[in-house]
Amino acid sequence: MPERTARELFLGEGPGTGSGSQNLYVNMGPAHPAMHGIIRIFAELDGEVVVKGDVEIGYLHRAFEKECEIGPYNNAIPFTDRLNYVSPLINNFAYASAVEKLLDIEITERCKYIRVVMSEISRVCDHLTCVGASAMELGAFTVFLYMIKAREFLWELVEDVTGARLTISYGRVGGVKADLPDGFGIKVRKAFAEVRQVLSEVHTLITGNRIFMDRMVGVGALSAGESIAWGITGPLLRAAGVPFDLRRVQPYWAYDRVEFEVPLGKNGDNFDRYLVRMAEMGQSMRMVEQALERMPGGAINVDFEGREIPVDAYVDLGKQGKTEGLLLLPITLSPNLQGQGRAAQERVNVADKTVVMPPKETAYGSIEGLMNHFMLVMDGYGIRPPAGEAYFAAEGANGELGFYVVSDGSDRPYRVRCRPPCLPPVAALPRMIEGQMVADIIPTFGSVNMIGGELDR
Amino acid sequence: MDGSTILARLRARLGARVLETHEHHGDHTAVVAREGIVDALSYCRDNAELRFDMLMDLTAVDYLKFPGREDGPRFDVVYHLYSVAHNHRVRLKVQVEQDAASVPTATGLWPIANWFEREVWDMFGIRFEGHPDLRRLLMYEEFVGHPLRKDYPIERRQPLIGPNV
Numbered sequence: 001m002p003e004r005t006a007r008e009l010f011l012g013e014g015p016g017t018g019s020g021s022q023n024l025y026v027n028m029g030p031a032h033p034a035m036h037g038i039i040r041i042f043a044e045l046d047g048e049v050v051v052k053g054d055v056e057i058g059y060l061h062r063a064f065e066k067e068c069e070i071g072p073y074n075n076a077i078p079f080t081d082r083l084n085y086v087s088p089l090i091n092n093f094a095y096a097s098a099v100e101k102l103l104d105i106e107i108t109e110r111c112k113y114i115r116v117v118m119s120e121i122s123r124v125c126d127h128l129t130c131v132g133a134s135a136m137e138l139g140a141f142t143v144f145l146y147m148i149k150a151r152e153f154l155w156e157l158v159e160d161v162t163g164a165r166l167t168i169s170y171g172r173v174g175g176v177k178a179d180l181p182d183g184f185g186i187k188v189r190k191a192f193a194e195v196r197q198v199l200s201e202v203h204t205l206i207t208g209n210r211i212f213m214d215r216m217v218g219v220g221a222l223s224a225g226e227s228i229a230w231g232i233t234g235p236l237l238r239a240a241g242v243p244f245d246l247r248r249v250q251p252y253w254a255y256d257r258v259e260f261e262v263p264l265g266k267n268g269d270n271f272d273r274y275l276v277r278m279a280e281m282g283q284s285m286r287m288v289e290q291a292l293e294r295m296p297g298g299a300i301n302v303d304f305e306g307r308e309i310p311v312d313a314y315v316d317l318g319k320q321g322k323t324e325g326l327l328l329l330p331i332t333l334s335p336n337l338q339g340q341g342r343a344a345q346e347r348v349n350v351a352d353k354t355v356v357m358p359p360k361e362t363a364y365g366s367i368e369g370l371m372n373h374f375m376l377v378m379d380g381y382g383i384r385p386p387a388g389e390a391y392f393a394a395e396g397a398n399g400e401l402g403f404y405v406v407s408d409g410s411d412r413p414y415r416v417r418c419r420p421p422c423l424p425p426v427a428a429l430p431r432m433i434e435g436q437m438v439a440d441i442i443p444t445f446g447s448v449n450m451i452g453g454e455l456d457r
Numbered sequence: 458m459d460g461s462t463i464l465a466r467l468r469a470r471l472g473a474r475v476l477e478t479h480e481h482h483g484d485h486t487a488v489v490a491r492e493g494i495v496d497a498l499s500y501c502r503d504n505a506e507l508r509f510d511m512l513m514d515l516t517a518v519d520y521l522k523f524p525g526r527e528d529g530p531r532f533d534v535v536y537h538l539y540s541v542a543h544n545h546r547v548r549l550k551v552q553v554e555q556d557a558a559s560v561p562t563a564t565g566l567w568p569i570a571n572w573f574e575r576e577v578w579d580m581f582g583i584r585f586e587g588h589p590d591l592r593r594l595l596m597y598e599e600f601v602g603h604p605l606r607k608d609y610p611i612e613r614r615q616p617l618i619g620p621n622v
Contacts, residue, residue, distance in 0.1 A: 058597070
């Protein structure tokens with residue numbers, strides 16, 4: 001084809017322009033605000049209609065699976081935090097459960113309830129972020145602000161329990177890092193009241209809103225059969241009317257002991273996905289309340305009597321070797337920053353010291369604890385599940401979050417595979433946007449809830 | 458249907474092409490010969506009582522340094538199947554040698570196999586015969602080697618790409 005001059009291009013004249021319309025190629029991302037930073041859609045457009053979309057990922061690939069192979073089992077916990085940065089607790093627990101399956105150990109009853117409580121709080125955070133961000137991308141900035149405000153209340157709860165907001169590292173193979181803090185139930189009730197208020201405000205703002213519905217109803221739809229063929233799970237599948245929820249169909253932890261409903265959609269379009277997520281938040285909060293009510297073990301955290309010393313002072317004494325009498329000292333420990341109370345540890349973790357990391361106070365405060373700690377983290381030591389393989393699936397906020405762990409009998413995992421819940425919907429994204437308008441890419445991509453850390457690993 | 462019945466069905470259908478079956482920690486696995494895998498997968502998907510309608514996961518394991526398997530087939534390609542209709546699971550595996558590291562594609566059965574297989578190709582260098590578009594998924598095209606292979610050192614640095622680097 002002969003070269004066109006700039007003038008011909010500008011005026012749409014010259015060879016190649018006279019024979020009907022020409023398709024236009026548009027790169028969205030990988031640094032486009034609506035692409036959440038790290039994904040690229042190479043779209044072929046005919047006018048404003050998407051003819052073909054090619055989705056490119058991998059911009060955030062950090063070799064999660066390779067990194068897991070180089071350290072002991074417990075060292076992978078901080079890596080799993082970074083998989084889904086809005087609901088890292090679920091990733092922590094799912095990985096730990098896969099290793100527990102490999103070890104054939106059962107966590108304590110109280111720990112199961114704690115995992116349910118913290119997972120469901122995370123799920124609400126995740127849905128709040130997803131719905132808020134996609135509403136903002138459609139211009140409803142108020143919704144985003146309200147929902148992030150609600151998420152803040154929940155992140156304060158997470159911070160209370162784990163000591164961190166995002167990189168929580170709270171799960172442990174065989175248990176959790178710490179017990180729930182004093183008065184946690186009261187704080188949860190307060191936070192949930194705020195969240196419920198926000199949810200009802202958001203319903204008023206956008207659920208019947210003309211602009212919002214025009215952009216969501218009938219957009220980006222996938223049928224139930226297609227969703228299954230594409231391996232899609234979670235809210236996207238349920239929006240298409242398939243009642244697949246691992247918490248219901250293959251219950252784990254304490255999910256068979258709490259009552260909840262599985263919200264379903266009908267059309268599998270963006271609007272149904274939004275409604276399913278909104279309803280799921282309500283159900284999650286319901287589950288947390290029941291779990292807190294039924295949690296075995298009586299009061300949360302024991303009331304120690306006697307002298308109290310701050311945790312940091314206790315740890316400093318231990319580090320300086322001033323350990324005389326330290327273990328006899330009754331203390332009230334902050335459960336979130338350093339470790340957990342000695343009495344609580346017995347309750348939360350499994351008794352097997354060859355599996356569970358000791359709390360930091362014990363590691364710093366006694367030679368037995370120090371040795372116990374070292375024996376679990378030193379190169380060549382650590383837990384050694386028998387050779388074999390195990391797959392554990394948990395219901396992540398986006399769908400089935402699976403960990404496939406292969407052990408060769410040594411102290412480090414031979415292979416860790418994470419089945420990311422948001423990969424299948426992103427793979428099916430071209431199917432959802434082809435034939436739609438270019439503006440429909442934005443709400444559809446938002447409804448997929450792509451999480452870069454998990455997608456690229 | 459429980460796992461052992463599923464495995465018995467597979468053995469009855471595929472005969473000697475099922476090389477081995479086992480149960481670890483409640484997960485049921487069948488190791489299928491390379492030439493029987495598409496047959497096994499489509500049987501799993503289409504049989505009314507099995508109805509494994511979802512390819513939940515597809516990945517691979519490099520057994521190069523696995524104790525006791527140094528001389529055996531190097532790679533396992535692992536399929537995790539789930540049935541939404543019947544709520545049961547099974548794991549299928551294919552063992553492949555390094556020299557002939559290729560498996561027939563499953564893209565004809567499930568569209569999601571497309572991306573999963575691209576990822577396995579990218580990370581392990583296992584080819585999928587008949588795949589419509591076998592490109593790297595996570596790494597860039599100029600990347601040399603396959604990072605999840607056991608003989609790919611974790612410290613290896615590759616040169617930056619781009620003009621005039």
